[in-house]
Amino acid sequence: MVYNLAVVTTWFGILGLSWGLLEPIPFPVDIQNCYDYRSYNQTPSPDAAMQIQIMCYRNYQYEQMAAGNVWTGNNLTDEGVSYINSLFRRLLIEADEAEKYHRNVGRQRRQTTPRRFRQEVRSTGGFDPFARCIQRLQNETVEPPSAGRNTYQTFAAFHSGTTLSRAHGGPAFLPWHRIYLLLLETECNTPIPYWDSGLDHDMTDPTMSVLWGPQFFGNGDGDVMNGPFSDVRTILGTPIIRNYGTGNNALFTKEGLRAVLSRRRYADISEPQTSGSIYSLEGHHNGPHVWVGGHLSGLNTAPWDPVFYMHHAYCDAVWARFREQQVENGIDPENDYPRRPRRGHRPNDVINFGPYFEQVTNLEAMANRFANLVTYEPFPVCENNCNNSPHLYCDQRERVCISRSRAEALQAFGPLALGVARGQSFSIQSRTINRAMARGPLPIGQQFGRSPFTDVRNRPDNLEIAPAANQIRKASTQVRSRASRRRVRRDVSQDASFQDSHLQSVSTMERSFTNTFILDGTVDLKRWAYIPVRVFYSRSHNPQGIDPTLSGALDQANDTCQTTHSGASKVFVASNGLDYYGTYQEFAIIDNRQPVYSTTTAIGIKNPEYGEGKVLFTAHDSCGRPCRPLCLTSVGGHRKYKGCSGAFKITTSSPQMYSLTYKDALTDNLEILNVIESPADSSVPQIAFVCDNVNRWPWEY
Known part of the structure; x- marks a missing residue:
C-alpha cells in the first residue's frame, strides 16, 4: 500500500494500525429523538449544535449505562x-x-x-x-x-x-x-x-x-x-x-x-x-x-x-x-x-x-x-x-x-x-x-454543558481536558497505578498563556490532547484499532458573505473565528462508543489560508478482535463549530462521499484496508458539494467530515 505523504506513513506506523470492516448503521433512535426535540423551532447555530450533540450523546450514554449495556466501574466497596x-x-x-x-x-x-x-x-x-x-x-x-x-x-x-x-x-x-x-x-x-x-x-x-x-x-x-x-x-x-x-x-x-x-x-x-x-x-x-x-x-x-x-x-x-x-x-x-x-x-x-x-x-x-x-x-x-x-x-x-x-x-x-x-x-x-x-491535561472526561448566558469577560480555558481517568471510574488504588503507567500523552507546553490575539475558544495551536486509552474499564492499547478519517475544510466567509482569500490577503479583522497568523488551525475528530465505554479524540492540522483544504488523520475505535462494537463519529473546528459527517457510498455506480449520521458498526468481517487520497471539492462559488466524488480505490477512508460553517444542523439520518 502506498500513501500520498511519507509523514502520514510514519504516523500510521507509530500507531500500529489494524483494520476491520466499518458498516454504516441506522442512527440510534434515542439520539435522533433528542436531536429533533432540542433543535425544534430553533435557528441552526454552531453553539446550539455543539450543545445538542454533547447533551444528547451524554444522555444516551447514561441510558446505556443504566440499562447495563455499557460498562461502568464499581464506585464503592461494601x-x-x-x-x-x-x-x-x-x-x-x-x-x-x-x-x-x-x-x-x-x-x-x-x-x-x-x-x-x-x-x-x-x-x-x-x-x-x-x-x-x-x-x-x-x-x-x-x-x-x-x-x-x-x-x-x-x-x-x-x-x-x-x-x-x-x-x-x-x-x-x-x-x-x-x-x-x-x-x-x-x-x-x-x-x-x-x-x-x-x-x-x-x-x-x-x-x-x-x-x-x-x-x-x-x-x-x-x-x-x-x-x-x-x-x-x-x-x-x-x-x-x-x-x-x-x-x-x-x-x-x-x-x-x-x-x-x-x-x-x-x-x-x-x-x-x-x-x-x-x-x-x-x-x-x-x-x-x-x-x-x-x-x-x-x-x-x-x-x-x-x-x-x-x-x-x-x-x-x-x-x-x-x-x-x-x-x-x-x-x-x-x-x-x-x-x-x-x-x-x-x-x-x-x-x-x-x-x-x-x-x-x-x-x-x-x-x-x-x-x-x-x-x-x-x-x-x-x-x-x-x-x-x-x-x-x-x-x-x-x-x-x-x-x-x-x-x-x-x-x-x-x-x-x-x-x-x-x-x-x-x-x-x-x-x-x-x-x-505542568501536570498535563486534566483527565476528568465529560464537562458540563453550556449555560443560557455567556460572559464576554471570560478568557479561553487554557487547561487541556482529557477523557476520564480509569481511577475516576473504578476508584481503586490498583487501577490508579495501572492507568498512571499506561497513559500515553504528547508533550505539553508548560508556559502556555492566554492568547489575546485571536478568539478560538476551543483550542490554540499550542495545546495538545491526551487520550487515556480506557475501553470498558481497561487500559490496554491492544484493545484499540485505528482508522483514517478524511477532513475537508472550507474557509469561513466574513460577515459580508465573502471569502476573505478572494482579495489576495488573509484579513481576519472581521472574521467570526480568528486564527493564528500562520493560518494553521485544528479540526478535532472524536469516536464515541455507543455500546462500549470508550472515547477517543484526535485533531488534524489544516491551513485555513486556503479556500478549501483537505487532510487525513487517524482515530481510535474499539478493536473488533475484542468484540464487535458500535461507534458515533463527530468533529468540530477550533472555534467549536460542528462538522458534517460523510460516509463512503455508491451513487450511480460511482463511489462518493454522501451525508450520513456518522454511526458505524465495527466487525471483523471482510477486513478492509483504507488509504489516504485527496481530491479538490470546489463549486463555482467555492462551496463544497454535499456529494463528493471519490476515486474507485479501495483505500479511501470510509468516514469523512466537511467543516464549512454552513448555517444548518450538522446531522443527517
Whole structure:
C-alpha cells in the first residue's frame, strides 16, 4: 500500500494500525429523538449544535449505562454501601420527625424543629462549620485501606458512574441533588451554606471576589494552595484544580433567576428544554461549574471541590423559592411532576447511588417531608441590607448586593488574600495555574454543558481536558497505578498563556490532547484499532458573505473565528462508543489560508478482535463549530462521499484496508458539494467530515 505523504506513513506506523470492516448503521433512535426535540423551532447555530450533540450523546450514554449495556466501574466497596445506608436511615428518621412536627405544630418538643438553616456563604457564621466538616472528612475513612479513599472522597464517588444518568438531563436533577445535599448535611451535622454566584457576577471582575481567597474557597487559579480546602486531595492524589473566569458560561445572573421564577410549572424549569432555554434551572446551574473550571467543570469530578455543594445549595434555594410561588398560585409542588420523562427521571424511578440504597423515588424526593427539613436565609438584597454580611455591600446605583473584593480584605489577610485575578482587566499567569498545567491535561472526561448566558469577560480555558481517568471510574488504588503507567500523552507546553490575539475558544495551536486509552474499564492499547478519517475544510466567509482569500490577503479583522497568523488551525475528530465505554479524540492540522483544504488523520475505535462494537463519529473546528459527517457510498455506480449520521458498526468481517487520497471539492462559488466524488480505490477512508460553517444542523439520518 502506498500513501500520498511519507509523514502520514510514519504516523500510521507509530500507531500500529489494524483494520476491520466499518458498516454504516441506522442512527440510534434515542439520539435522533433528542436531536429533533432540542433543535425544534430553533435557528441552526454552531453553539446550539455543539450543545445538542454533547447533551444528547451524554444522555444516551447514561441510558446505556443504566440499562447495563455499557460498562461502568464499581464506585464503592461494601463498606461504602453500608455508609450511605446509615446516612439514609438517619435522614429518613429525621424526615419522619420533621413531618410529625409540621403536622402537629406546638405539640412536639422544641428540638424537633428543622435544624438545617442554610445561609449565604458570606453571611456571618455560615461558612466555617461546613469548612471544618470537609476538613474532618478528609482525615476519616469508612472504607478499607485498599479502597484508597477518605470519607470525603467516598461521598464524592456517589456523583459518578451510572448514577449520573439519573442525576442530570431531566426532572430528577433537583430532587436527586436535594437528597445528596441532605445526606452530606446528615454526616456533617451542620448546614451547607449556599453560594449565590450572582453576587459575584455583578462585580466588575468576578475573579476578584473575596470568596477566592484564604478566608473562604481559596485561590481559583490552578492548584488550590490556600484557604480551608488547600489540603483536600482528589482520588488521583492531586490538589483541587480550578481555572476560574474561563470558558463561555456565565455565573448565575439576576436575569436568569427572574426567568426561572417567572414560570409556574416544574416542567417549565426542568430539562429537557430547547437548547439554550433561559427557563432551565439545570442550564443555569451549568454556568458556575464551567466558570470555575478545573475539577468542578467535570461531571465525574465536580464533587471533589467542596464548592460543588455550596453551588448546589443555591440551586436548591432557587427551587425552594419556586415551590413557594407555586403554593401561592394554588399549585401543589409535591405532585407537579412532568409527564413522560425519560428512564431514570420518571416519577417512580428510584434515586440511587450506583445502584445502592433504593428507598426514595423522584416523586418522593419532591415531598414536603424533605423540603421542610431546610430553611433558607433570604437572598441578599439591598432591602435587607445584604443580610448584614460584612463581605457584601449594596450598589446604590444598580440597587443590587455585590460581593466585596479581595483587595478590600488585603489589610486583614495579607498578600495571599489578593491572589491573581483572571478577568477582563487582568492577564497575569499565576504560579498555581502553571503548576496545574505542568501536570498535563486534566483527565476528568465529560464537562458540563453550556449555560443560557455567556460572559464576554471570560478568557479561553487554557487547561487541556482529557477523557476520564480509569481511577475516576473504578476508584481503586490498583487501577490508579495501572492507568498512571499506561497513559500515553504528547508533550505539553508548560508556559502556555492566554492568547489575546485571536478568539478560538476551543483550542490554540499550542495545546495538545491526551487520550487515556480506557475501553470498558481497561487500559490496554491492544484493545484499540485505528482508522483514517478524511477532513475537508472550507474557509469561513466574513460577515459580508465573502471569502476573505478572494482579495489576495488573509484579513481576519472581521472574521467570526480568528486564527493564528500562520493560518494553521485544528479540526478535532472524536469516536464515541455507543455500546462500549470508550472515547477517543484526535485533531488534524489544516491551513485555513486556503479556500478549501483537505487532510487525513487517524482515530481510535474499539478493536473488533475484542468484540464487535458500535461507534458515533463527530468533529468540530477550533472555534467549536460542528462538522458534517460523510460516509463512503455508491451513487450511480460511482463511489462518493454522501451525508450520513456518522454511526458505524465495527466487525471483523471482510477486513478492509483504507488509504489516504485527496481530491479538490470546489463549486463555482467555492462551496463544497454535499456529494463528493471519490476515486474507485479501495483505500479511501470510509468516514469523512466537511467543516464549512454552513448555517444548518450538522446531522443527517
